[in-house]
Amino acid sequence: MFDDLPPDLPSLRVLRIWHAMWLARVDAKITRLREREEQQARAAAAAADRAPEWLLEYGLNRDARPNAVHTGDCRMAGGRARPVGADAARHALADGVAACSFCRPDTDLGIIG
Structure with a gap:
């Protein structure tokens, strides 16, 4: 099914490590963006609670x-x-x-x- 992958084990391990590193970077970015969105939502809720002068x-x-x-x-x-x-x-x-x-x-x- 996946004939386009390298046939040897060392090359497959390198690919797995490389993809794992990228997945970790993507997960870290998702975490940062979620935290930023939650912080912005909290700030918007706090601003909405108090009326401007x-x-x-x-x-x-x-x-x-x-x-x-x-x-x-x-x-x-x-x-x-x-x-x-x-x-x-x-x-x-x-x-x-x-x-x-x-x-x-x-x-x-x-x-x-």
């Missing part, structure tokens, strides 16, 4: 300025909102981005509009 909501144009600043738990923030830190939210408000009238992030950030 502030959100910048953008329009349909990806290159456009943000439309509004929201608190992290605001239900009025659309699907195009991205999490930002407090400093970025303050800068956006100072640059003229509108504060959400529902969640009032400007008062939470100490900015009087």
Whole structure:
């Protein structure tokens, strides 16, 4: 059935060792990738558990300025909102981005509009 293999025992042993080494490398890589995926899943679950503090909501144009600043738990923030830190939210408000009238992030950030 496997007539393409070498006919002598020493050559077959070399092939077996070579394939065993490659199999060990493949198994090690699989182990590393599984560990990385598990670590990323744990990190994603931890990030999903905590809501961001502030959100910048953008329009349909990806290159456009943000439309509004929201608190992290605001239900009025659309699907195009991205999490930002407090400093970025303050800068956006100072640059003229509108504060959400529902969640009032400007008062939470100490900015009087």
